[in-house]
Amino acid sequence: MPETNTNRPKILLGQTLAFDGSPFDTGVDAARYERRGAVAVVDGKIAKSGNADDIRNHFPDAETVDYGGYLILAGxxxxxxxxxxxxxxxxxxxxxxxxxxxxxxxxxxxxxxxxxxxxxxxxxxxxxxxxxxxxxxxxxxxxxxxxxxxxxxxxxxxxxxxxxxxxxxxxxxxxxxxxxxxxxxxxxxxxxxxxxxxxxxxxxxxxxxxxxxxxxxxxxxxxxxxxxxxxxxxxxxxxxxxxxxxxxxxxxxxxxxxxxxxxxxxxxxxxxxxxxxxxxxxxxxxxxxxxxxxxxxxxxxxxxxxxxxxxxxxxxxxxxxxxxxxxxxxxxxxxxxxxxxxxxxxxxxxxxxxxxxxxxxxxxxxxxMRMAHQIGNLEQGLEADLTILNLASTPAIAQRHAMADDIWEALFPTIMMGDDRAIADVWVAGTRVEKL
CATH class of the missing domain: 3.20.20.140 (Metal-dependent hydrolases)
Structure with a gap:
């Protein structure tokens, strides 16, 4: 069950992955990746995403949740x-x-x-x-x-x-x-x-x-x-x-x-x-x-x-x-x-x-599902449904992750071998879901 939400802005810090287009059309250039990224959440919606320093400067009084090297992406x-x-x-x-x-x-x-x-x-x-x-x-x-x-x-x-x-x-x-x-x-x-x-x-x-x-x-x-x-x-x-x-x-x-x-x-x-x-x-x-x-x-x-x-x-x-x-x-x-x-x-x-x-x-x-104007990306104004991925969730994944040269090599082992252990956290409409 979701925790009680508050109106105070929140900043989620970590690696972030979003899309400016379809990678089927323009390849990896469609992806927007930040190694030191952040997502600002206000009133259940994404207020801004991008570089962590920029986001923190925009929301100096926000509550901060630091996910370190975990990857933040849309649910x-x-x-x-x-x-x-x-x-x-x-x-x-x-x-x-x-x-x-x-x-x-x-x-x-x-x-x-x-x-x-x-x-x-x-x-x-x-x-x-x-x-x-x-x-x-x-x-x-x-x-x-x-x-x-x-x-x-x-x-x-x-x-x-x-x-x-x-x-x-x-x-x-x-x-x-x-x-x-x-x-x-x-x-x-x-x-x-x-x-x-x-x-x-x-x-x-x-x-x-x-x-x-x-x-x-x-x-x-x-x-x-x-x-x-x-x-x-x-x-x-x-x-x-x-x-x-x-x-x-x-x-x-x-x-x-x-x-x-x-x-x-x-x-x-x-x-x-x-x-x-x-x-x-x-x-x-x-x-x-x-x-x-x-x-x-x-x-x-x-x-x-x-x-x-x-x-x-x-x-x-x-x-x-x-x-x-x-x-x-x-x-x-x-x-x-x-x-x-x-x-x-x-x-x-x-x-x-x-x-x-x-x-x-x-x-x-x-x-x-005709919902791209509401969910599915880290875009300003979309509902803050978010998934936080641990890209080294098991020993087998971690040892491959350690050899990665870029985000795609770091992410692919989790796609191929990951399960619920890779899910570090979930947010629904800007509220962190309690561990089930």
């Missing part, structure tokens, strides 16, 4: 999670459909119980905070209680989050199925209660085309059109057999993406998880529409989905975020997720630079 942003799958993470891996039927649907059926949903929602957010993640975009379950629990837990921790009731009206147990009208009505009520209140953003959430009829997708498209400041999140082209299933359910659709596009579920603010096996038309339309693709590398490995084309999609100008996809993903850690993204890119012939990996987990995910 990690996990752009695609399933908080109801927290308790079943790392369940023995099967293919997607078997995995859903064996593990996911039975667990999600429990979330009509508000007390159970409250427990798991709080557990998920506490675990993510210990891993340096300050924002998540989460699928809830089809029970409104699960969305209520998620937003309430985030409010108690003052976290900026996105989430929504997951809508399904076929190919799932009766305990999880709703109807097009119920999905619309219950989602609309949740939007009215939570969207834009405090740090909450609602995401219209059809699970994916196989578990929604055309009528339900149309209802979700209508709801999104009526509430254009909400997000829309779903899944797209995760596995080859899933794509064949979609073709059998929607025989007149041009491709998987068309099942969403035809029902008003494509445009800015749409976030498509996975997007591995895209056809040329789909790639072109996603880019043209300004939709975001969310890369979930640990999940793609764990369930055997395939290799996301980070190099090709970024070169084509796509909007890409990064995510754990817990519990399909096998880790709550965005560090572990960055490492998996590196591995997958290598298998496709692209070596992602440390600057690109950190950018994806912060600015990239913020852009994908």
């Amino acid at each position: 990690f942003i996990d752009a695609h999670v399933h908080y109801p799958q927290t308790a079943m993470i790392a369940s023995w891996g099967k293919r997607l459909i078997d995995w859903l039927n064996t593990y996911t649907f039975p667990e999600e059926s429990k979330f009509g119980d508000r007390a159970y949903a409250d427990d798991i929602a709080g557990r998920h957010l506490d675990i993510t905070l210990t891993h340096g993640t300050t924002t998540v975009a989460s699928f809830c379950t089809s029970h409104p209680e699960s969305a209520e629990a998620f937003f309430a837990a985030a409010k108690a921790r003052n976290m900026r989050v996105a989430g929504g009731k997951t809508c399904m009206d076929r190919n799932a147990p009766d305990t999880l199925c709703d109807t097009p009208q119920r999905a619309y009505d219950e989602s609309a009520a949740l939007i009215a209660k939570w969207h834009g209140r405090g740090r909450a953003v609602y995401a219209v959430t059809p699970r994916f085309s196989p578990t929604s009829t055309p009528e339900q997708l149309a209802a979700m498209g209508a709801l999104w059109a009526e509430n254009p400041t909400t997000l829309m999140q779903t899944h797209l082209s995760e596995q080859v057999d899933e794509i064949e299933w979609v073709k059998s359910l929607y025989p007149t659709a041009r491709d998987y993406l068309d099942t969403y596009e035809a029902h008003g579920l494509l445009g800015p603010g749409a976030m498509f998880g996975h997007a591995i096996h895209l056809e040329d038309r789909e790639r072109d339309r996603l880019h043209e529409a300004g939709a975001a693709l969310i890369h979930c590398p640990t999940s793609n490995c764990f369930i055997g989905s395939g290799l996301f084309d980070m190099g090709g999609l970024m070169a084509a100008g796509h909007l890409v975020g990064l995510a754990t996809d817990t519990g399909g993903g096998s880790s709550f850690s965005m560090l572990r997720t960055m490492a998996a993204a590196y591995d997958i890119a290598q298998l496709r012939g692209t070596a992602l630079h440390p600057s690109q990996l950190i950018w994806l987990a912060t600015v990239g995910s913020a852009r994908a």
Whole structure:
């Protein structure tokens, strides 16, 4: 739980890393690194960041927190999670459909119980905070209680989050199925209660085309059109057999993406998880529409989905975020997720630079969630969600860190081998989070 905040300015001293642009476009020159850096925080927002001496001169009466050689950067942003799958993470891996039927649907059926949903929602957010993640975009379950629990837990921790009731009206147990009208009505009520209140953003959430009829997708498209400041999140082209299933359910659709596009579920603010096996038309339309693709590398490995084309999609100008996809993903850690993204890119012939990996987990995910004007960087006016990294958190990492010639060599071992031990501190909206 966050500590009580005060209005007194604070200065966090340490190494700092921010971005003036995308390292996918301009390389490491996009990064702004200060060896003796600082971040000034006033009223929960970043007032200034840069050289430590300059910051201290601007705020001579500020309270100072000295992190020494630790690295201060924006809090990690996990752009695609399933908080109801927290308790079943790392369940023995099967293919997607078997995995859903064996593990996911039975667990999600429990979330009509508000007390159970409250427990798991709080557990998920506490675990993510210990891993340096300050924002998540989460699928809830089809029970409104699960969305209520998620937003309430985030409010108690003052976290900026996105989430929504997951809508399904076929190919799932009766305990999880709703109807097009119920999905619309219950989602609309949740939007009215939570969207834009405090740090909450609602995401219209059809699970994916196989578990929604055309009528339900149309209802979700209508709801999104009526509430254009909400997000829309779903899944797209995760596995080859899933794509064949979609073709059998929607025989007149041009491709998987068309099942969403035809029902008003494509445009800015749409976030498509996975997007591995895209056809040329789909790639072109996603880019043209300004939709975001969310890369979930640990999940793609764990369930055997395939290799996301980070190099090709970024070169084509796509909007890409990064995510754990817990519990399909096998880790709550965005560090572990960055490492998996590196591995997958290598298998496709692209070596992602440390600057690109950190950018994806912060600015990239913020852009994908349409929150770059609020979080994801060390910029004046952004909300002060911060993660403090110990770049020598284990003996194995420390011995490699000692040989580093620059910040990238110092940071890369933590990306590849780090875990929650690398998270020295976390700040949410300018308030230091108590150790959990």
